[in-house]
Amino acid sequence: MLQKNLKQIIQLTISLGVAGWIFWFLYRDIALDSLIEQVKSSNWFWILTSLTIALIGYWVRGWRWSLLIQEEEGLKVTPNRAYHAVMVGYLVNMLVPRAGEVARCGVLTRTNGISLGHLVGTVIVERSVDLIFLIGTILLAFLVENELFLNLASQLVDLKALSDGILSNLPIALGGLVIFILFIYLVFRRFKNHSLVNKIQHFFREIRGGLKSIGKLQNPVGFVFSSILIWLIYFLTMYTVALGIQSTANLSSSEVLLVMVMGSIGMIAPVQGGIGTFHALVAFILIQLGVSEQDGKIFAAIIHGTQVLLVLVFGLFSWIILVRIPAWKKPDLF
Known part of the structure; x- marks a missing residue:
């Protein structure tokens, strides 16, 4: 137990250190006066609108989660x-990464008597769906801003030389791809009992199982609709903030x-x-879109x-509300 707690403390310390270092490195040259001036000059109607939309998004996420919780007990x-x-859960995540997922499950176990295992399973389904939507959103962004994507990629790799090289050696490239796929297959088969291989396989099984379970819900349409709505709200939250800040007010919806x-x-x-x-x-990405480095940061x-x-604010408010609810007790049948 002590060793486990020590490991968690070390992981938390490293995570905080990395976050703090990145933040310091990014903002070390930004004067506090510049930040305060930008905050004062921002259009707070749009920023408050963004916060209102975000709050609605949190409620929609709660609604979607409730659709997944079907345990009769x-x-x-x-x-x-x-x-x-x-x-x-979001409040706890501010302190310990990913701990909020367990915390929100524990809260409902206490107040509603739902088994922790069932709740954790529903969170896995949520995360699987969110991952698919994230990948879909990335693909959508690529379609609407493909020129920028290609420009960014060309800064790292000479795409023309790469494509010419592949086309001129197409049989070799295809053969190499087949060998690579075969190699991965053999590695997974040879080391099927290895912990890393098991984790990878378990990850994809969870995604597949989560998607299958959606069709068995009492309200699958509501689940799909709420999932789409959550990502639309993410976009509107970002878009309204962009409207409220002078340096980003002219960004297009695709940007x-x-x-x-x-x-x-x-x-x-x-x-x-x-x-x-x-x-x-x-x-x-804002710098790539023509916004100055300081304004982007x-x-x-x-x-x-x-x-x-x-x-x-609202996390603490929700915590106070849930703490005041008595712990659920199984009804006495006799």
């Missing part, structure tokens, strides 16, 4: 109860979509609340900072 989970648990994709990738990094990684990726700080404040 315990008290039925309402969308409002699921929303409060989701907010507590904002690209910024949202980069921010989403930054948020899934294993650091507290995406601190540092979110700022770095959002600022990087300040934009990232404003949208991330306001969202953190939203989670802190």
